[in-house]
Amino acid sequence: MPGGGTQNSLRKALGAIKDTTTVSLAKVSSDYKELDIAIVKATNHVERPAKEKYIRAIFAAISATRPRADVAYCIHALARRLSRTHNWAVALKTLIVIHRALREVDPTLQEDLINYGRSRSHILNMAHFRDE
Known part of the structure; x- marks a missing residue:
């Protein structure tokens, strides 16, 4: 398709x-600066x-030794990142981070994810995702 390379470069x-x-916004306006930056950098648009x-910084924020409010914030930030993106690389990386966290971090994370899903929309609901 003519112009496809230019369009792809523009998207990147x-x-x-x-x-x-x-x-930049996280550095200025967030109470969880390091975590927000780690989430964006772990789930960036780069196809690598x-x-x-x-990822380790995110896992440290959701470990069993952290206050549950910190864990809830991290889950919310990952859910927000997943729900707002229209880029396949960001969505896939976010899902990989969640998957690895469920496998590698404390089992209480599963309970926190279930509780998050009860109070809000389900974190893994990708029904409306469209790669644009």
Whole structure:
């Protein structure tokens, strides 16, 4: 398709701008700056696996030793990232982070995810996802 390469380059550039803007806003306005930055960097628009250091930062925030409010915030931030994206790479990376967290972090995370789903829309509901 003519112009497909240009369109793809534009999408990648816009994704990078969105990620940079989100990180900049987190640095200024978030109570959970480090966590918000780690979530954006672990689930960025780049079509490469996430860096392990950002995934580990997320896992540290949702460990059993953390206050449940911190865990709830992390779950909410991941759910928000998943629900707002229209990019397959961001959605896939977010799902991978959630999957790995369920496998590698404390089992109480499963309960927290279930409770989150009871009080709000289900975190893994991808029915309205569209890659644009």
